Amino acid sequence: xxxxxxxxxxxxxxxxxxxxxxxxxxxxxxxxxxxxxxxxxxxxxxxxxxxxxxxxxxxxxxxxxxxxxxxxxxxxxxxxxxxxxxxxxxxxxxxxxxxxxxxxxxxxxxxxxxxxxxxxxxxxxxxxxxxxxxxxxxxxxxxxxxxxxxxxxxxxxxxxxxxxxxxxxxxxxxxxxxxxxxxxxxxxxxxxxxxxxxxxxxxxxxxxxxxxxxxxxxxxxxxxxxxxxxxxxxxxxxxxxxxxxxxxxxxxxxxxxxxxxxxxxxxxxxxxxxxxxxxxxxxxxxxxxxxxxxxxxxxxxxxxxxxxxxxxxxxxxxxxxxxxxxxxxxxxxxxxxxxxxxxxxxxxxxxxxxxxxxxxxxxxxxxxxxxxxxxxxxxxxxxxxxxxxxxxxxxxxxxxxxxxxxxxxxxxxxxxxxxxxxxxxxxxxxxxxxxxxxxxxxxxxxxxxxxxxxxxxxxxxxxxxxxxxxxxxxxxxxxxxxxxxxxxxxxxxxxxxxxxxxxxxxxxxxxxxxxxxxxxxxxxxxxxxxxxxxxxxxx
Amino acid sequence: xxxxxxxxxxxxxxxxxxxxxxxxxxxxxxxxxxxxxxxxxxxxxxxxxxxxxxxxxxxxxxxxxxxxxxxxxxxxxxxxxxxxxxxxxxxxxxxxxxxxxxxxxxxxxxxxxxxxxxxxxxxxxxxxxxxxxxxxxxxxxxxxxxxxxxxxxxxxxxxxxxxxxxxxxxxxxxxxxxxxxxxxxxxxxxxxxxxxxxxxxxxxxxxxxxxxxxxxxxxxxxxxxxxxxxxxxxxxxxxxxxxxxxxxxxxxxxx
Ligand code: HEM
Ligand SMILES: [Cu+2]
Numbered sequence: 190x191x192x193x194x195x196x197x198x199x200x201x202x203x204x205x206x207x208x209x210x211x212x213x214x215x216x217x218x219x220x221x222x223x224x225x226x227x228x229x230x231x232x233x234x235x236x237x238x239x240x241x242x243x244x245x246x247x248x249x250x251x252x253x254x255x256x257x258x259x260x261x262x263x264x265x266x267x268x269x270x271x272x273x274x275x276x277x278x279x280x281x282x283x284x285x286x287x288x289x290x291x292x293x294x295x296x297x298x299x300x301x302x303x304x305x306x307x308x309x310x311x312x313x314x315x316x317x318x319x320x321x322x323x324x325x326x327x328x329x330x331x332x333x334x335x336x337x338x339x340x341x342x343x344x345x346x347x348x349x350x351x352x353x354x355x356x357x358x359x360x361x362x363x364x365x366x367x368x369x370x371x372x373x374x375x376x377x378x379x380x381x382x383x384x385x386x387x388x389x390x391x392x393x394x395x396x397x398x399x400x401x402x403x404x405x406x407x408x409x410x411x412x413x414x415x416x417x418x419x420x421x422x423x424x425x426x427x428x429x430x431x432x433x434x435x436x437x438x439x440x441x442x443x444x445x446x447x448x449x450x451x452x453x454x455x456x457x458x459x460x461x462x463x464x465x466x467x468x469x470x471x472x473x474x475x476x477x478x479x480x481x482x483x484x485x486x487x488x489x490x491x492x493x494x495x496x497x498x499x500x501x502x503x504x505x506x507x508x509x510x511x512x513x514x515x516x517x518x519x520x521x522x523x524x525x526x527x528x529x530x531x532x533x534x535x536x537x538x539x540x541x542x543x544x545x546x547x548x549x550x551x552x553x554x555x556x557x558x559x560x561x562x563x564x565x566x567x568x569x570x571x572x573x574x575x576x577x578x579x580x581x582x583x584x585x586x587x588x589x590x591x592x593x594x595x596x597x598x599x600x601x602x603x604x605x606x607x608x609x610x611x612x613x614x615x616x617x618x619x620x621x622x623x624x625x626x627x628x629x630x631x632x633x634x635x636x637x638x639x640x641x642x643x644x645x646x647x648x649x650x651x652x653x654x655x656x657x658x659x660x661x662x663x664x665x666x667x668x669x670x671x672x673x674x675x676x677x678x679x680x681x682x683x684x685x686x687x688x689x690x691x692x693x694x695x696x697x698x699x700x701x702x703x704x705x706x707x708x709x710x711x712x713x714x715x716x717x718x719x720x721x722x723x724x725x726x727x728x
Numbered sequence: 729x730x731x732x733x734x735x736x737x738x739x740x741x742x743x744x745x746x747x748x749x750x751x752x753x754x755x756x757x758x759x760x761x762x763x764x765x766x767x768x769x770x771x772x773x774x775x776x777x778x779x780x781x782x783x784x785x786x787x788x789x790x791x792x793x794x795x796x797x798x799x800x801x802x803x804x805x806x807x808x809x810x811x812x813x814x815x816x817x818x819x820x821x822x823x824x825x826x827x828x829x830x831x832x833x834x835x836x837x838x839x840x841x842x843x844x845x846x847x848x849x850x851x852x853x854x855x856x857x858x859x860x861x862x863x864x865x866x867x868x869x870x871x872x873x874x875x876x877x878x879x880x881x882x883x884x885x886x887x888x889x890x891x892x893x894x895x896x897x898x899x900x901x902x903x904x905x906x907x908x909x910x911x912x913x914x915x916x917x918x919x920x921x922x923x924x925x926x927x928x929x930x931x932x933x934x935x936x937x938x939x940x941x942x943x944x945x946x947x948x949x950x951x952x953x954x955x956x957x958x959x960x961x962x963x964x965x966x967x968x969x970x971x972x973x974x975x976x977x978x979x980x981x982x983x
Binding site: 298299302358361362363365366369370396397399400401403404405408411415417418419425426427430434 | 750753754757758761762764765766768769771772773775776779780783915918922926
């Protein structure tokens with residue numbers, strides 16, 4: 190049977206040209222790239238909005254815009270970054286491209302559904318764009334009663350988020366079934382790459398949490414359309430109910446963002462330190478544990494919204510427990526590095542930065558989880574600092590790491606390592622320069638979502654703005670460097686990093702069918718630097 | 729065929745040549761996951777129902793009284809019967825009885841349409857003005873005056889001032905002054921229309937899905953070795969039925 194396939198000459202999946210051949214393709218690799226283009230464009234747009242805000246915030250007083258423009262920019266920045274960029278983020282891009290190959294399959298379980306997910310994503314994007322004539326100013330959290338009374342286009346933004354959620358549910362279902370049913374012979378659960386475990390856990394959250402926010406957003410739309418006070422206290426509704434529904438999704442969603450990033454780290458660290466991953470099962474199961482615990486902590490966003498003291502204590506305690514599986518991962522990564530032969534290539538630089546920044550992000554979550562402290566810190570820049578350390582320092586950095594790590598596989602080209610590594614330092618220094626001052630500002634009482642501030646906050650805000658532009662340059666040149674490599678880059682070998690996972694055992698770029706013959710798996714992929722490898726190297 | 733060999737066959741064949749056993753297996757799993765998301769979606773609405781019910785149980789009881797239990801009960805029976813026939817149609821195709829399967833599917837679709845017809849009558853009746861025990865309205869003289877001028881108020885047998893208003897516009901009257909609202913009466917009706925509306929939408933989707941299956945069935949595409957679409961359509965219909973089983977007591981019988 191294997192001969193039938195081998196007879197075809199190996200043709201790269203990139204071979205067919207033309208926009209239509211891309212949009213009509215059901216190839217998981219092409220769909221992954223389509224997502225990559227759209228999500229990275231969203232990142233660019235959201236990033237420009239952020240830079241505009243930081244320009245305004247560089248000095249006290251209003252310089253470039255009125256407060257309403259600021260509110261709109263803030264809302265668009267948050268919504269674009271969350272709904273259009275980071276939630277589809279690693280799952281839809283690298284999940285699509287890499288996951289089927291890593292489990293030894295030719296495609297996902299439902300290729301046509303996969304294409305449909307992307308079309309639904311485009312529809313959501315389109316609906317959000319429709320609202321840009323009079324964009325919403327509610328913040329990405331859409332809290333009523335303000336969201337039901339403002340005369341900006343809340344409906345398009347929430348409907349768009351609903352449609353994007355639908356896309357994310359379909360992708361989640363597709364990946365779960367793929368991992369269960371499409372693994373190659375011999376690919377047992379404990380032989381799966383950790384990236385697969387991570388995407389699998391994130392998919393579970395996508396499927397369970399997304400319907401909740403979806404219908405809540407529709408309730409909000411109905412409230413606006415029919416003028417019912419479902420969430421508006423003046424009309425007998427309960428605004429805190431919305432907050433519960435919203436965070437029941439939006440807390441777990443932070444793990445949709447971070448779990449895949451942790452998966453990428455777990456792939457990159459062993460490859461670039463030539464050591465087997467330490468504590469495979471602990472890392473794998475802590476992903477699932479995080480997914481599970483993430484569903485019972487949502488009310489830590491409501492400590493100041495009429496939560497009873499008892500409920501507050503319970504949710505505070507439960508929130509602390511999330512730190513346990515998270516810390517387990519960090520310890521295992523550090524143990525993987527210990528005595529490794531560390532090679533500081535760009536993906537590795539970003540992964541090490543991830544560990545460093547994510548520890549700060551996680552640790553600053555703990556004071557926020559303490560009720561008493563949070564009463565002071567809630568809705569201040571401290572929270573802004575916290576979630577940027579986790580989301581940007583965590584997920585965005587790993588998205589960039591993943592781009593560099595899989596770039597040779599995806600495009601068949603090597604990027605310019607010197608430029609990439611140099612730009613890493615812009616990103617890393619710029620990032621810390623932007624967000625460390627925000628912790629201090631927050632403790633000092635600087636509220637979030639304000640267009641202006643008291644003069645005593647001026648120096649730290651200025652530093653933060655300088656950091657933001659450094660960071661902006663870093664990202665911009667990094668992405669430019671990758672794009673240039675498409676034309677100028679050297680041809681990539683099949684396995685430039687000497688990695689063991691299946692995607693590196695096939696051509697760069699892969700053929701349409703990934704494998705000439707489906708491999709039979711006999712071991713896990715993490716035997717780096719072991720006797721056999723050393724033997725091979727000494728030959 | 730074991731899953732492993734099925735996978736092997738799938739992989740070695742063309743992308744589209746998934747063996748039916750595997751497709752059946754995967755579709756069922758995918759669809760169960762999808763049904764889980766549907767349940768979660770309704771779970772949110774049930775939670776909201778519970779929250780507002782405990783705000784004002786008496787108001788909910790009084791409002792539920794306005795709904796016609798007869799209509800609700802008839803629709804419950806229709807859905808139960810149709811759930812039975814759709815399950816039977818799957819059994820039929822497993823036995824290779826294509827004709828019976830087609831008849832049962834057509835009957836199920838018919839039940840769905842009758843359900844929708846019933847809902848249409850019920851909606852148009854309810855959308856028409858409903859008398860609410862809107863005693864609280866009296867708290868806002870301005871609104872009361874407006875309604876009186878429109879000839880919508882009268883004194884009921886208990887001697888209370890009662891006004892006729894379209895239930896889910898109640899909240900809209902009187903520009904957001906909470907006192908103009910008749911307690912949570914409108915919350916109940918909003919939930920009623922929202923829950924049955926979302927459920928009705930699912931019936932429409934279910935009817936469309938089963939019609940698509942029926943067309944395939946009439947073309948003779950199914951046999952005991954391949955009936956995944958029938959099974960998936962049936963699963964969906966059971967879910968729609970199941971949700972109604974909860975909606976009926978919550979909306980019609982709480983009075
Ligand atoms: C050790 C783990 C973590 C703990 C204990 C924690 C705790 C908290 C708490 C208590 C808040 C609420 C603060 C407030 O609004 O007053 C919060 C906010 C937030 N966290 Fe975390 N967190 C953790 C990890 C993460 C991760 C991994 C992410 C993202 C990938 C994240 C993203 C966010 C976001 C986006 C917000 C603010 C949402 C908003 O109000 O707009 N957190 N965190
Ligand atoms: Cu949270």
